[in-house]
Amino acid sequence: MTPQDYVQQKAAASGSSFYYAFLFLPKPRRAAITAFYAFCREVDDVVDDTVDAGVAGTKLAWWQSEVSQSFAGQPSHPVMKALMPLAADYRIEQRHLQAVIEGCQMDLAQTRYLDYPGLQRYCHLVAGIVGEVAANIFGQTQAQTTLYAHKLGQALQLTNIIRDVGEDALRGRIYLPVNELQQFDVKAHEILKQTYSDRFTALMKFQAQRAQGLYDEALALLPAADRRAQKPGLMMASIYRALLTEIERDNFQVLHQRVSLTPLRKLWLAWKVQALGRI
Numbered sequence: 001m002t003p004q005d006y007v008q009q010k011a012a013a014s015g016s017s018f019y020y021a022f023l024f025l026p027k028p029r030r031a032a033i034t035a036f037y038a039f040c041r042e043v044d045d046v047v048d049d050t051v052d053a054g055v056a057g058t059k060l061a062w063w064q065s066e067v068s069q070s071f072a073g074q075p076s077h078p079v080m081k082a083l084m085p086l087a088a089d090y091r092i093e094q095r096h097l098q099a100v101i102e103g104c105q106m107d108l109a110q111t112r113y114l115d116y117p118g119l120q121r122y123c124h125l126v127a128g129i130v131g132e133v134a135a136n137i138f139g140q141t142q143a144q145t146t147l148y149a150h151k152l153g154q155a156l157q158l159t160n161i162i163r164d165v166g167e168d169a170l171r172g173r174i175y176l177p178v179n180e181l182q183q184f185d186v187k188a189h190e191i192l193k194q195t196y197s198d199r200f201t202a203l204m205k206f207q208a209q210r211a212q213g214l215y216d217e218a219l220a221l222l223p224a225a226d227r228r229a230q231k232p233g234l235m236m237a238s239i240y241r242a243l244l245t246e247i248e249r250d251n252f253q254v255l256h257q258r259v260s261l262t263p264l265r266k267l268w269l270a271w272k273v274q275a276l277g278r279i
Contacts, residue, residue: 003082004031007038010079014041017239017261020270021232025138032090032137033232035083040100040130042079047107048171060105067097091136099129111173116210119177120154127157131233139229148221152233155214159240162207162247166194166255176207194255204252208244215241219279228277235270238279242269 001009011019011034018037022030043063050056070080071087071094083092103125113119131153135145161168161175168175169191181188184203191200215237222230239261247259261269273279 001078003078004035006078007035007082010038010041017236017243017266020239020263020266021235024235024270024274025232028086029090029137029139032083032086032092033134035079035086036092036133036137039079039083039097042077043101043104044126047104053108057105057108060101060108063101064098067094067101090133092133096129096133099125103129107173113175113177115177115179119175122175123154123157124150127153129153131156134233135226135230138232140226141229142223142226144221144223145226145230148218148223148230149233151214151218151221152237155211155218156236156240158207158211158214159244162204162211162252163243163254163259165191165204167258169255176203180206191255196253196255200255201252204254205248208248208252211244212241231273231277234279235273238269238273239266241279 011022014037016037022033022037025033043060046056046059046063050059066075066077066080069075070077070084075081075084086092103122106122106125110122113122128150131149131151132146135149140146140149165174165176174181174188174191176186176191180203184199184206186197186199186203190197219234219237222234227234242265243259243261246261247254250259253259
């Protein structure tokens with residue numbers, strides 16, 4: 001299996017909404033974003049799939065070393081072999097990849113966040129930086145597009161957090177800020193026991209409003225000159241906003257299940273952005 005085949009399989013197997021946005025890209029850009037996304041999946045899977053935190057930490061340390069060696073011209077992992085020939089063309093830097101790893105390391109060391117600013121730091125590393133790299137790959141000419149990409153990444157990550165509250169709790173992580181749990185009088189044990197209440201619904205409405213506001217802010221930041229090139233990001237915004245709306249309509253039934261959109265609906269939403277150029 002070639003490195004290119006490996007990253008293609010890694011991206012497709014994830015079932016992620018991101019994959020639908022990649023389909024409409026020209027081949028070189030699609031190759032770059034697929035390799036980068038495969039990297040993100042590799043390091044994220046270390047945290048999600050490794051039960052022993054010590055083993056996971058060792059694996060992430062290996063990835064830190066692999067990234068350093070790859071940028072020194074000696075990649076060994078198929079993902080890095082696929083990514084490195086494209087890195088310079090699309091301004092993918094070592095600091096970007098190391099930041100993503102740092103975000104994954106936070107998942108090993110921290111399972112709760114006292115307040116939203118603390119959560120924002122995590123979102124910056126695992127989603128904002130990813131958005132920045134993706135915007136470079138898609139093609140940007142304006143500096144402000146980086147601000148848009150960071151804001152959109154944060155909105156996507158908050159949507160993930162809302163969708164995965166129950167699933168994350170089973171892994172011992174509650175990303176909802178502690179002071180906001182207290183504000184709405186929602187106890188951690190209620191989340192762990194999948195207990196719904198009006199208080200929980202009110203807390204989740206608060207989270208959803210914040211995420212919806214970030215989508216609005218992100219879209220307002222995207223310069224007109226880069227709107228065409230950034231269509232894949234707009235596809236992601238369309239798919240994830242539709243998911244968030246579904247969760248809201250379902251009254252935030254996220255503790256016992258993972259709400260999702262069908263592949264056909266994701267493809268339809270992506271195609272609409274491709275055809276119309278807007279959400």
